[in-house]
Amino acid sequence: LTCNAAHFLLSTNDKTIKLWKISERDKRAEGYNLKDEDGRLRDPFRITALRVPILKPMDLMVEASPRRIFANAHTYHINSISVNSDHETYLSADDLRINLWHLEITDRSFNIVDIKPANMEELTEVITAAEFHPHQCNVLVYSSSKGTVGLCDMRSSALCDRHSKFFEEPEDPSSRSFFSEIISSISDVKFSHSGRYMMTRDYLSVKVWDLNMESRPVETHQVHEYLRSKLCSLYENDCIFDKFECCWNGSDSAVMTGSYNNFFRMFDRNTRRDVTLEASRESSKPRASLKPRKVCAGGKRKKDEISVDSLDFNKKILHTAWHPVDNVIAVAATNNLYIFQDKAN
Amino acid sequence: MEFKLEAHRIVSISLGKIYNSRVQRGGIKLHKNLLVSLVLRSARQVYLSDPCPGLYLAGSAETPVPPPQQPGEPAAGPPAGWGEPPPPTVLAAWPETQPQPERPAVPDAPRAGDAEPADAVAGAGGASPGREADAAEAAWGRVAAAGGVSDLLPEGLRGARRPCGCPAGGEDRPGASPRADCCCAPRPAEDEPPAPPVVCPRKRGAAGAGGGHAGCPAPDSTPLKKPRRNLEEQPSAAEEDGEEEMETGNVANLISIFGSSFSGLLRKSPGAGREKEEAEESGAEAAEPGQICCDKPVLRDINPWSTAIVAF
Numbered sequence: 001l002t003c004n005a006a007h008f009l010l011s012t013n014d015k016t017i018k019l020w021k022i023s024e025r026d027k028r029a030e031g032y033n034l035k036d037e038d039g040r041l042r043d044p045f046r047i048t049a050l051r052v053p054i055l056k057p058m059d060l061m062v063e064a065s066p067r068r069i070f071a072n073a074h075t076y077h078i079n080s081i082s083v084n085s086d087h088e089t090y091l092s093a094d095d096l097r098i099n100l101w102h103l104e105i106t107d108r109s110f111n112i113v114d115i116k117p118a119n120m121e122e123l124t125e126v127i128t129a130a131e132f133h134p135h136q137c138n139v140l141v142y143s144s145s146k147g148t149v150g151l152c153d154m155r156s157s158a159l160c161d162r163h164s165k166f167f168e169e170p171e172d173p174s175s176r177s178f179f180s181e182i183i184s185s186i187s188d189v190k191f192s193h194s195g196r197y198m199m200t201r202d203y204l205s206v207k208v209w210d211l212n213m214e215s216r217p218v219e220t221h222q223v224h225e226y227l228r229s230k231l232c233s234l235y236e237n238d239c240i241f242d243k244f245e246c247c248w249n250g251s252d253s254a255v256m257t258g259s260y261n262n263f264f265r266m267f268d269r270n271t272r273r274d275v276t277l278e279a280s281r282e283s284s285k286p287r288a289s290l291k292p293r294k295v296c297a298g299g300k301r302k303k304d305e306i307s308v309d310s311l312d313f314n315k316k317i318l319h320t321a322w323h324p325v326d327n328v329i330a331v332a333a334t335n336n337l338y339i340f341q342d343k344a345n
Numbered sequence: 346m347e348f349k350l351e352a353h354r355i356v357s358i359s360l361g362k363i364y365n366s367r368v369q370r371g372g373i374k375l376h377k378n379l380l381v382s383l384v385l386r387s388a389r390q391v392y393l394s395d396p397c398p399g400l401y402l403a404g405s406a407e408t409p410v411p412p413p414q415q416p417g418e419p420a421a422g423p424p425a426g427w428g429e430p431p432p433p434t435v436l437a438a439w440p441e442t443q444p445q446p447e448r449p450a451v452p453d454a455p456r457a458g459d460a461e462p463a464d465a466v467a468g469a470g471g472a473s474p475g476r477e478a479d480a481a482e483a484a485w486g487r488v489a490a491a492g493g494v495s496d497l498l499p500e501g502l503r504g505a506r507r508p509c510g511c512p513a514g515g516e517d518r519p520g521a522s523p524r525a526d527c528c529c530a531p532r533p534a535e536d537e538p539p540a541p542p543v544v545c546p547r548k549r550g551a552a553g554a555g556g557g558h559a560g561c562p563a564p565d566s567t568p569l570k571k572p573r574r575n576l577e578e579q580p581s582a583a584e585e586d587g588e589e590e591m592e593t594g595n596v597a598n599l600i601s602i603f604g605s606s607f608s609g610l611l612r613k614s615p616g617a618g619r620e621k622e623e624a625e626e627s628g629a630e631a632a633e634p635g636q637i638c639c640d641k642p643v644l645r646d647i648n649p650w651s652t653a654i655v656a657f
Contacts, residue, residue, distance in 0.1 A: 014371065076375055095375045126376045145376055178355055178391070181383045185376075232351070235384065236358055241377050 008067070010090060010103075014077040017092055019068035019103060025061045029053040073099050073109045082131040082140070091140060093130035098142060100154075112160050113142060113152065128243075129189045136195065143200055147184030151211070167200075167209055169216045179231040179240060187243035192252040193324065199255055201246040204228060206257050206267065221267040221274065224259050226297035226308050239313050247322045258317025261306065262333045263293060279317060279331045279338040290340065352392035359385040 006023040031053040035041050076094035083090040083103075091112070092099050098113035113130075117123055125146045133139035138154045149167040152160035171180065183203035191198045192208075197218075200207050204225060207217035223244075227234060234240040239260070246257040258264045259276070267274045277290045296305040319332040327342030362381050366373050 077372075079376075123375075123379060126379055128376065145379060178352070178384055178387045181387070182380045185380060232355065235355070238362075241380065 010081055012078050012081050015074055017070040018066045020064045021067045022064045027055045028058045030056050068106050070106050080130045084132045084137050085135055086137045093127050095126040098130050128186050131189055134191050134195045141189055143186035143189040145185040147186055165214050167214045182240050188245040192248050194252050199246050201244050201257055206246050223257055223265050242316055245319050247320055249322045250325045256320050258320050260313050260316050261311040262315040264317045264320055264331050279333045348391050352388040355388040
């Protein structure tokens with residue numbers, strides 16, 4: 001959202017959503033009458049002349065101020081917010097419910113999806129992510145911990161409990177393990193910019209779905225298949241519950257997602273090529289190119305390869321973003337935000 | 346057989362996570378706990394269905410070491426948080442569950458990590474389910490010896506805990522009957538079959554609630570006798586029909602734990618931050634972790650292994 005050169009940002013924690021206005025300030029006024037340069041108030045009786053304050057340049061400052069606070073609408077932990085294409089409404093989703101808000105109205109919201117069972121003992125799945133369609137303001141999708149995605153049309157009924165479409169890929173029985181359910185839980189769902197596809201991220205892979213085909217994804221990209229044999233350890237150290245995001249590039253020709261050891265992966269949908277890159281200080285000198293990395297899954301480790309066992313699972317890249325137009329990406333490592341740009345050819 | 350050991354280990358890890366989730370910052374994470382409960386159920390299914398009679402030991406008796414609570418081995422045992430509850434809870438559980446002489450071997454095998462206990466276990470092969478207390482004793486003794494370390498036992502204890510104190514293998518269960526008292530059947534606390542009064546000091550509101558748990562608690566003679574009697578009394582019989590019930594009951598109980606924690610949230614009108622605390626308290630049913638463990642069906646009937654130890 002942009003307005004008057006200020007940007008708006010919607011953010012949330014587990015329970016409360018806030019709308020911020022973010023603006024840049026690069027000038028300040030000097031020469032006030034009622035206060036001096038330090039900001040101290042001047043005694044009005046001592047003022048003998050009036051002057052018009054002058055705008056002078058200053059160091060660029062970014063200010064963020066909360067403009068709206070949307071609270072107390074969620075019983076469970078909020079996992080997603082998504083602004084609608086109408087730029088007036090947005091949705092917020094927690095484990096069991098999705099609410100619809102108007103950006104101007106903070107004291108009420110409408111519940112549009114509710115999967116809470118009458119008896120909590122019968123709970124079998126939770127909502128893990130939700131997003132509005134980029135063009136159709138009545139369409140939204142939400143993913144579940146069972147690895148399925150439901151597409152809802154808000155025009156069909158006030159409470160969208162029944163999907164218009166239901167996306168589910170049949171499970172491969174040969175890969176069943178204790179952790180099959182966990183790794184099939186979807187951590188993120190994103191529409192393509194075109195609105196024709198959507199992408200889901202589960203623990204080991206990224207899947208691209210055609211909205212017109214519910215039976216299976218049109219593409220599956222393995223992010224770190226070498227972790228499949230380590231699931232038990234990852235379960236023990238809780239890494240298996242990490243929620244990775246995914247994103248599309250501006251033209252929908254590539255997708256990107258994060259992994260461990262500060263690695264992130266990009267998949268080119270046209271050439272079917274993929275690359276692993278690392279976001280770290282050492283490999284990110286200014287103007288240096290990122291070198292592709294490779295993880296050695298087993299057997300003899302080649303030079304420059306990293307073995308699975310030496311991956312640092314504390315360094316995880318959960319959040320990535322791709323500029324909607326340019327080839328600029330933002331990658332969030334634990335304490336650092338990296339911004340990379342494609343070299344112009 | 347590896348599956349069984351793996352399954353057992355996963356069960357113990359899962360239980361630790363569930364327990365920890367109740368005290369962690371930010372409140373219970375519904376999604377994570379749901380996933381953990383699914384893993385728990387899968388592991389339990391495998392554990393129960395893995396036809397592996399070879400796990401049952403035979404052998405000479407040896408003095409088992411009472412398992413003092415120890416900060417567990419990081420790998421599989423539930424974290425220190427578990428420290429207090431287990432043995433007392435277990436005592437409660439014992440009479441309700443079928444004798445599992447074999448079971449003792451299992452938890453230790455993976456933990457020992459070396460071939461010996463596993464071999465001992467396997468060597469027993471074909472032990473009949475209707476084993477008697479002596480054999481159970483023996484099993485413990487052997488494993489303890491094989492493991493060579495007394496702290497294996499507490500590990501085993503904690504590790505072995507299962508949500509329903511139900512016997513390991515369906516087919517192994519010297520069945521009594523529909524003791525579908527695989528206490529995992531969705532029964533509220535009140536319905537619990539006559540547990541030995543000693544049970545859990547906490548359960549009785551004993552003073553020492555917060556404190557020790559020192560493995561085999563003091564009031565011993567009663568619990569000692571009771572389990573043994575039960576062991577001998579149990580006729581051998583297949584117990585498979587109990588499986589289904591345990592299955593859903595187990596998960597249902599787990600969910601109800603989370604559910605009850607949230608019901609407080611739901612009842613209250615949106616009250617901002619208060620909600621979480623209130624939910625935790627109402628769900629918890631008791632101020633301290635020890636009592637929670639005792640009261641919740643899942644944790645209450647958890648560990649026949651440690652009762653076996655107590656018995657010896």
